[in-house]
Amino acid sequence: MLRKALLISPEICIGCRGCQIACKEWNNLPADETKNEGTLENPSDLTPNLYNKVRFIEVPSETTPLRWLFVSQRCMHCDDAGCITICPAPGALFKTKEGAVAYDKDKCIGCKLCASACPFNIPRFDKNDKISKCHLCSDRISEGLSPACAKTCPTGAIRYGQRDEIISNSQKEGYEKLYGQADLGGLGVLYAFKDAPKIYGMDEQPAVPETVLLWHNVLKPLSYLGLGGAVAASLLHYIAFKPKKDEEDK
Amino acid sequence: MSNNMIRKASAFEILNHWVLALSFFVLMISGFGFLFHLEGLNSVFGSFNQMKAVHNYIGIVFTVSLLLTVFYYLPVSLKFSGDDITWFLKGGGYFSKKTETPPQDKLNAGQKLYYIFILIAGIAIAATGFIMWLRPPLADIRKWILISHFLHNISFDFMVIAMPFHVYLATLANPGTLRIMVYGTVPIEWAKKRHGKWVKRAE
Numbered sequence: 001m002l003r004k005a006l007l008i009s010p011e012i013c014i015g016c017r018g019c020q021i022a023c024k025e026w027n028n029l030p031a032d033e034t035k036n037e038g039t040l041e042n043p044s045d046l047t048p049n050l051y052n053k054v055r056f057i058e059v060p061s062e063t064t065p066l067r068w069l070f071v072s073q074r075c076m077h078c079d080d081a082g083c084i085t086i087c088p089a090p091g092a093l094f095k096t097k098e099g100a101v102a103y104d105k106d107k108c109i110g111c112k113l114c115a116s117a118c119p120f121n122i123p124r125f126d127k128n129d130k131i132s133k134c135h136l137c138s139d140r141i142s143e144g145l146s147p148a149c150a151k152t153c154p155t156g157a158i159r160y161g162q163r164d165e166i167i168s169n170s171q172k173e174g175y176e177k178l179y180g181q182a183d184l185g186g187l188g189v190l191y192a193f194k195d196a197p198k199i200y201g202m203d204e205q206p207a208v209p210e211t212v213l214l215w216h217n218v219l220k221p222l223s224y225l226g227l228g229g230a231v232a233a234s235l236l237h238y239i240a241f242k243p244k245k246d247e248e249d250k
Numbered sequence: 251m252s253n254n255m256i257r258k259a260s261a262f263e264i265l266n267h268w269v270l271a272l273s274f275f276v277l278m279i280s281g282f283g284f285l286f287h288l289e290g291l292n293s294v295f296g297s298f299n300q301m302k303a304v305h306n307y308i309g310i311v312f313t314v315s316l317l318l319t320v321f322y323y324l325p326v327s328l329k330f331s332g333d334d335i336t337w338f339l340k341g342g343g344y345f346s347k348k349t350e351t352p353p354q355d356k357l358n359a360g361q362k363l364y365y366i367f368i369l370i371a372g373i374a375i376a377a378t379g380f381i382m383w384l385r386p387p388l389a390d391i392r393k394w395i396l397i398s399h400f401l402h403n404i405s406f407d408f409m410v411i412a413m414p415f416h417v418y419l420a421t422l423a424n425p426g427t428l429r430i431m432v433y434g435t436v437p438i439e440w441a442k443k444r445h446g447k448w449v450k451r452a453e
């Protein structure tokens with residue numbers, strides 16, 4: 001099956017946060033108690049009960065003293081996902097056939113390593129220390145439905161579809177390159193930015209932390225090659241030199 | 251103890267050695283389980299959730315056991331002399347039957363080095379393990395976890411490479427050594443050849 005993706009267009013978003021509510025409804029997530037931080041952005045960060053949120057960003061522009069950007073944020077469903085690379089529990093994090101990065105709380109051992117390996121700081125943990133994040137409504141998309149956020153969005157600021165179609169359509173609309181088109185092997189959440197990503201609060205070049213890659217590519221294989229090599233070297237020495245026996249000294 | 255035997259390890263040292271070795275193996279095996287998703291280990295540990303609990307709590311046992319060795323292995327291991335250097339230059343006499351090695355202390359130069367090595371790598375693996383497990387409330391905790399994860403695995407590599415040589419040298423390579431960690435005693439004649447300085451002092 002071809003990879004699916006979300007396309008987010010901040011300029012079309014009206015900040016209604018219908019997506020946040022729809023997500024909570026579908027995933028049965030309770031409301032969090034929040035406090036007024038002096039902005040309409042609420043809650044101020046993702047929580048174990050909040051898989052997606054709209055960031056309210058105030059930036060000056062060339063023509064107006066204030067530009068208000070609404071940027072919907074969630075797990076990016078990376079192709080090259082740091083969370084999956086570091087996870088020590090088989091089956092806790094996995095990719096669905098649509099390319100969503102989903103999880104199984106029963107298999108999660110609560111080590112929270114994924115939170116450190118994620119370039120976007122997405123994973124949160126419930127009261128049992130189990131991973132909690134957007135799974136692209138994997139239970140909906142496997143049935144051919146669209147994710148709750150995209151389904152609910154009244155303006156089309158969040159759209160769901162075939163990833164390659166999203167990319168080719170955007171190119172026709174004049175977007176040379178979407179954010180996430182090539183990063184981390186290609187993200188499952190694409191952004192139609194009209195400006196530099198950092199204006200929208202996103203990393204220019206998101207990457208899996210280098211220590212995670214070095215660990216995966218070097219330290220991991222070295223552990224069993226090293227152990228095996230040490231055992232083999234010992235046995236070779238035994239064959240070549242034989243043990244030290246006192247009698248032979250005499 | 252008969253007259254021709256000499257005690258090299260106390261009962262406590264023997265017990266602690268096996269606590270250290272056993273906890274090490276449990277941690278190493280579960281560690282490999284996490285690294286390579288060895289689901290076959292579920293028949294031993296039950297589930298990965300339980301394996302994590304075992305790995306964490308046996309980590310405490312390993313740490314305590316390791317720190318206790320400081321009282322009896324560290325002082326002698328820190329006494330590094332010219333004889334130790336000569337011993338290393340001659341490869342400990344392990345690469346020729348004819349090599350004569352200088353007289354050694356209660357631990358020979360290689361054993362001293364192995365101990366210092368296990369102590370440093372062990373402290374590093376324990377400290378980073380506790381950071382990942384308990385997640386102290388630091389501002390940059392995600393970074394600290396990454397650093398800890400990296401150092402934990404570097405120490406792991408060092409330890410799993412060093413450990414087989416230790417087991418080999420304490421068993422096949424040097425007949426008569428293993429009984430130190432079973433009975434605690436060795437024949438004086440055996441000890442004179444291997445730990446001459448120590449026997450001289452003890453007599």
Ligand code: HEM
Nearest residue numbers: 270271274361362364365368413417420421427428430431
């Ligand atoms: C089946 C496995 C093992 C066997 C047969 C074994 C055997 C021995 C013996 C016989 C000694 C006494 C040497 C002497 O006093 O001259 C010893 C010492 C020691 N063992 Fe082990 N050991 C094993 C596993 C381990 C493991 C896994 C560790 C550490 C993680 C360890 C750490 C030490 C240390 C630090 C010493 C003291 C320094 C030295 O002798 O090099 N041992 N071992």
Ligand code: SF4
Nearest residue numbers: 087108109111112114
């Ligand atoms: S917290 Fe759970 S999902 Fe995250 S790395 Fe650990 S086991 Fe995997």
Ligand code: SF4
Nearest residue numbers: 075076078083101118
């Ligand atoms: S955004 Fe983070 S949690 Fe989501 S797939 Fe990528 S690495 Fe994993």
